Amino acid sequence: MTEITSRRGLLFGAAAVSAGALLTGCTSNEPSDAKDEPAGNDQPAADDKPGKQVTIGFAGPQADHGWLNAINDNAKKRAEKYSDVTLEITEGSNDTAQQIGQIETLINKKVDVLVVLPADGKALTQVGLKAMRAGIPVVNLDRIFNTPQAYRCWIGGDNYGMGLNAGHYIGEKLKGKSNARVIELAGLDNLELTKQRTQGFDDALKNYPNIRKVARQAAEFTVESGQAKMAQLLQAQSKFDALWNHDDDQGVGALRAIEQAGRDDFLMVGGAGALSAFQAIKQDDGVLKATVLYPPTMAASAIDLARALGQGEGIGGMAEFEIPASITLYSAVVDKTNVDQYMPTGFR
Amino acid sequence: MTQPVSPPRDSSTDKVPPAQPPAWRGTLARADVRTLSLLGVLAVLILIGGITKPDAFLDTRNLQLVLTQASVIGVVTVGMTFVIVSGGIDLSVGAIVALASVWATTVATQEYGFAGILFTAVVVGVGCGLVNGVLIAYGAMVPFIATLAMLASARGLALQITDGKTQIVTVQSVLDLGERDAYVLGVPPLVLVFAVVTVIGWLVLNRTTFGRRTVAVGGNPEAARLAGIDVRRQRLYLYLLSGLCCGIAAFLLIVLAGSGQNTNGNLYELDAIAAAIIGGTLLTGGRGTITGSVLGVLIFTTITNLFALNNLQTDVQQIAKGAIIVAAVLVQRRTASTT
Numbered sequence: 051m052t053e054i055t056s057r058r059g060l061l062f063g064a065a066a067v068s069a070g071a072l073l074t075g076c077t078s079n080e081p082s083d084a085k086d087e088p089a090g091n092d093q094p095a096a097d098d099k100p101g102k103q104v105t106i107g108f109a110g111p112q113a114d115h116g117w118l119n120a121i122n123d124n125a126k127k128r129a130e131k132y133s134d135v136t137l138e139i140t141e142g143s144n145d146t147a148q149q150i151g152q153i154e155t156l157i158n159k160k161v162d163v164l165v166v167l168p169a170d171g172k173a174l175t176q177v178g179l180k181a182m183r184a185g186i187p188v189v190n191l192d193r194i195f196n197t198p199q200a201y202r203c204w205i206g207g208d209n210y211g212m213g214l215n216a217g218h219y220i221g222e223k224l225k226g227k228s229n230a231r232v233i234e235l236a237g238l239d240n241l242e243l244t245k246q247r248t249q250g251f252d253d254a255l256k257n258y259p260n261i262r263k264v265a266r267q268a269a270e271f272t273v274e275s276g277q278a279k280m281a282q283l284l285q286a287q288s289k290f291d292a293l294w295n296h297d298d299d300q301g302v303g304a305l306r307a308i309e310q311a312g313r314d315d316f317l318m319v320g321g322a323g324a325l326s327a328f329q330a331i332k333q334d335d336g337v338l339k340a341t342v343l344y345p346p347t348m349a350a351s352a353i354d355l356a357r358a359l360g361q362g363e364g365i366g367g368m369a370e371f372e373i374p375a376s377i378t379l380y381s382a383v384v385d386k387t388n389v390d391q392y393m394p395t396g397f398r
Numbered sequence: 399m400t401q402p403v404s405p406p407r408d409s410s411t412d413k414v415p416p417a418q419p420p421a422w423r424g425t426l427a428r429a430d431v432r433t434l435s436l437l438g439v440l441a442v443l444i445l446i447g448g449i450t451k452p453d454a455f456l457d458t459r460n461l462q463l464v465l466t467q468a469s470v471i472g473v474v475t476v477g478m479t480f481v482i483v484s485g486g487i488d489l490s491v492g493a494i495v496a497l498a499s500v501w502a503t504t505v506a507t508q509e510y511g512f513a514g515i516l517f518t519a520v521v522v523g524v525g526c527g528l529v530n531g532v533l534i535a536y537g538a539m540v541p542f543i544a545t546l547a548m549l550a551s552a553r554g555l556a557l558q559i560t561d562g563k564t565q566i567v568t569v570q571s572v573l574d575l576g577e578r579d580a581y582v583l584g585v586p587p588l589v590l591v592f593a594v595v596t597v598i599g600w601l602v603l604n605r606t607t608f609g610r611r612t613v614a615v616g617g618n619p620e621a622a623r624l625a626g627i628d629v630r631r632q633r634l635y636l637y638l639l640s641g642l643c644c645g646i647a648a649f650l651l652i653v654l655a656g657s658g659q660n661t662n663g664n665l666y667e668l669d670a671i672a673a674a675i676i677g678g679t680l681l682t683g684g685r686g687t688i689t690g691s692v693l694g695v696l697i698f699t700t701i702t703n704l705f706a707l708n709n710l711q712t713d714v715q716q717i718a719k720g721a722i723i724v725a726a727v728l729v730q731r732r733t734a735s736t737t
Contacts, residue, residue: 112557114660119562239712268712272661273564277654278467282706285460286451299659302564306656310576311459326566398563 104360105136106353107156107164107186109149112142115271116299117322120346120397121167121191128350135357146173153177157184163356167191167349175200187359191352202359204376205352207344209246211381212296216319216342217254219383220292221261223317223339230261230291235280235304237296239268247296247321264290269300276303284311292317298324298341305330308337323384325396332389340385346397348379432678436693439726443700451707460703462586468699469592470495470650471669472692476599477643478670479691480636483603485616485683486541488640490530490548491670495663497552498522498648503565503658512571515652520645526552527641531634545637549667556660565658576653588650595646600688612636616683673698676726697726 106129113119122142129137138161140152149169154177156164164181168174171193178200181188190201198204224230234251237244248266255261267283269275276295284307293316295301301320308318320327320341330338355373358364364371384392447455454460474491481488501507502519510517526548533544567573574580575587582590603609611632614622623629644663651662675681676697677690701722705715 113562114557116563265709266711267706267709270661270664272664273655273657273659274651274662274664277656278702279706281463281467282703285457285463285703286454286707286709288454299564302566302657303655306576306654310578312578324564326564 100132100134101361101363103134103136104163104357105138105159105161106356106360107138107140107153107159107161108353109140109153109156109164109166109168110142110191110349111167111169112144114144116324116397117297117344117346118142121349123397124346124349125165125353128353132353132357134361135353137353144169146170149174150177153181157181157186161186162360163187163189165189165191165349165352165356168193168195172196187356189352189356189359191349198375202375203355203373205348205355206378207348208378208381209243209344210250211378212321212342212344213247213250213252213294214254215250215381215383216294216321217251218257219319219340219342219385220294220317221254221258224258224261224291226260227291228260230258231264231287231289232261232292232294233264233283233287233290234266235276235283235293235295235300236266236268237271237300244268244296251294261291269297269303271297271300273300273303273306276300277307278303280304280307281311284308284313290316292319293337294319294321296321298322298327301327301338301341305336305338313337319383323392323396325393325398328384328389328393328396331384331386332393334386340383343380343382343384343392345379345395347395351377432687433689433693435729436677436690436697436726439729440693440697440700443697443704447700447704447707450704454707455704458584460707462581462584462589464696464699464703465589465592466586466654467702468695469586469588470647470654471666471673471699472592472695473595473643473647473650474663474666475670475673475691475695476595476688477640479599479674479677479679479686479688480603480612481541481640482671482674482679482681483616483683483686484612484633484636485619486534486633486636487671487681488530488545488637489542489667490526490545490552491640491644492663492666493549493552493556494523494526494641494644495648495651495666496556496660497526497559498645499652499658499662500556500560500565500660501658502648503567503652504559505565508567508569511569515567515569515572516649519649519652520642523641523643523645523648524638525641526644527638528634530641531637534637535630535633541637553660556662560658560660562660567652567656567658572653573656576656588653591646591650595643596688596692603686603688608632608635613684616680616685618684669698672723676723697722 108125110122110125111118113122126137129135138156138159140156143149143152146169153166157180164186166178166188175196178188178190178195182200187202188200190204192206194204194206195201220232234248236248255263265283265287267279269279280303295304295318298320314337316337317339318337320338321344323341323343323345327338327341330336331340358373365373474495478488478491498519501522502515507514507518530545530548533539534541580587603612611627614627615629615632619629652658673694674686674691677687677694679686679691701719
C-alpha cells in the first residue's frame with residue numbers, strides 16, 4: 051500500500067516538477083548561472099507548494115562554533131517555513147558514540163528522511179548504512195560518509211575550492227608584483243578539511259610564479275588561538291604581501307593581533323563568511339579585503355532536499371525526476387564589490 | 399616541610415665540625431638548584447632561538463609578545479600551584495576562564511564598561527572556585543571529580559550563554575589595555591598584572607601563615623589537622639584562590655583577544671598542571687614553588703614562540719613539545735635529586 055502511494059506520489063511529483071521546470075524555463079528572468087544567485091535567497095530548491103507531510107530527522111553537530119551554530123539555525127528556520135515538514139531534532143553532539151545513538155533513535159521513530167551532519171563522517175558511516183537499509187533515505191550534510199551506499203544525497207562545501215579560490219584571488223591581486231610573499235593561517239590541523247584547504251591554496255598559487263608561500267601556521271578555529279598564532283606569525287614575517295586565514299572565527303583573533311602589532315602592509319583573505327568579516331570588508335578600513343565562502347545555508351538546502359526526497363520530487367528548474375546524488379557548493383569570493391548581496395547570510 | 403638531613407660525619411677525619419648551616423639556607427640551596435636548572439633550560443631555548451632566528455627572536459617586541467602570551471596561562475598557573483601544593487588538583491581552570499570570559503563579554507555586561515567586565519569576570523571566577531571549594535572541603539568530594547564536574551558544567555554554561563557565537567568586545571577602554579600605547583615603560587599591562595600576581599603568590603606561599611598551612615595540608619593533612627589547622631577551611635580558600643586567578647586570567651584574555659568565546663581557555667588545565675610539574679611542584683602535594691611554576695610557563699611559551707618563528711608544522715610541534723617536557727623534567731630530576 052505505502053509503496054503504491056509513494057510511487058504514485060513520485061509520478062505526480064515528477065509531472066508537477068517538469069511542468070514547473072517548463073514554466074520557469076519560459077518565464078524566469080533569473081540568471082542561469084547558479085553562483086550569481088544570492089546565497090541568502092529564500093527560494094527553496096524544491097517546489098514549495100504544500101505537499102505530503104514529511105517528518106525529517108535532523109542530527110546536527112554541537113554548536114560550539116559560529117559556523118556550526120549557523121548550520122543548526124539554518125536547518126530549523128527552513129523547516130519552519132514548510133507547513134508540511136515536521137523536524138525531529140536531536141541535541142547536537144561532537145561525540146561519535148552519542149551521535150550514533152541519537153541517529154538510531156531517529157531510525158526507531160521511523161522518520162521519513164534523515165539529515166545528518168556527522169561529527170566524523172567516516173565514523174558514522176555504519177549508522178548511515180543502517181538507516182538506508184531501514185528504508186530511510188539519508189541526506190548527508192557536509193562531512194561525508196565513507197561510502198555512497200550510506201546516503202541518498204550528499205550536500206556540502208568545497209574545502210579544496212575554498213583554498214583554490216582564495217589562492218586565485220590573492221594571485222590576481224598580487225599580479226605583476228615580483229617576489230611576492232604570502233602566508234597562511236590554517237585551521238585545526240587534525241581535520242582533513244584543513245589539509246584540503248591548504249592543498250587548494252597551494253595548487254592555485256602554482257599559477258603565479260611570482261608568489262611564494264613563506265610560512266604556514268595552524269590555529270584551532272578559535273579566537274584565542276587565532277590571536278596567539280597570528281601574533282607570532284607577524285613577528286616571524288617582518289614583510290609579506292598577503293595572508294590567507296582559513297576561518298573567520300579565528301580571524302577575529304587574527305585581526306586583533308594584526309591591530310595590536312600595528313601592521314597594515316598586506317591584504318588578508320578570510321574563510322567561511324562570518325558577519326563580522328563581511329562588515330570589515332564593507333567598511334574597508336583594515337587589511338581584510340575578502341572572504342571565501344563555506345556557506346552554512348547548505349543546511350537549509352539539505353532540508354529542502356530531504357523534503358523533496360520525502361515527497362518524491364526532483365529539484366525545480368532541473369530536468370531530472372530525482373534529486374541529485376551529490377551537490378557541492380561553490381566557494382564564492384566575497385569582497386567589497388558583492389558583500390551587500392551576501393550580508394544577510396553572515397553568521398555571528 | 400622536610401629539613402635537609404646532614405650526612406653522617408666521620409668524626410676521626412673531620413676534627414673540627416663545620417658550623418651547621420641555618421635551616422633556611424638548606425631550603426634555599428635546594429630551591430636554587432631547581433630554579434637554576436629551569437633557568438638553564440630556558441637559556442638553552444633562548445640560545446636556540448638566537449641561533450635559528452636571530453633578528454626575529456632577540457627582539458624587544460618578541461620579548462613583549464612571549465611575556466604577554468605567558469600572562470594569561472601564567473596567572474592560572476599561580477593559582478594551580480597553590481592547589482597542587484595542598485595535594486589537590488583543579489581540572490576546571492580552562493572551563494572557568496571560558497565561562498568568566500563569556501559572561502563578562504555579554505552585551506548586558508558591556509553596558510557597564512570596563513568595571514562591569516572586570517567585576518563580572520572576577521566574580522564568576524570566584525563563584526566557580528567557591529562551588530569547587532565547598533564540594534571538596536565540605537562535601538568531601540575528591541578534587542579530581544569535583545573539578546571535573548565543574549569543567550563539564552562551566553563549559554556547558556559558557557556554550558549556553560554564547561549559543562556558539564563569538565562575543566566581540568566593543569568597550570574601547572578594555573581594548574585599549576591590549577594596545578601598544580598602553581605599555582608602561584615598554585611593559586604590556588597584561589605582563590604587569592602577571593608580575594604582580596606572581597609576586598603576591600610568592601609572598602603568600604613563602605612568607606605567610608596561609609602559605610605554611612597550604613604546604614602542611616599538602617604534606618600530611620592528618621598532621622596538619624592535629625597541629626590545629628582547619629584543613630577544610632584551608633581547602634575551601636585554596637579553590638577560591640584558584641577561581642580568583644581564573645577570573646583575572648579571563649579578564650586578561652578578553653583584553654588580549656578582544657572577545658569572549660566558549661572555546662576560550664581550551665586545555666589550560668593541562669598546560670597549567672604541566673607548567674607546575676616542570677617547575678618542581680609535587681603532584682602529591684607538600685612541595686612546590688611559584689618561581690618554578692612561572693619558569694615552567696615561560697619555558698612553554700618560549701617553545702611555542704620558537705616553533706612559530708621557525709615555521710614548524712603542528713605535528714612536528716606536538717612531538718617536539720612532548721620531548722622537551724620529558725627532557726626538562728629529567729634534567730630537573732637529575733640536578734634536584736642530589737640535594
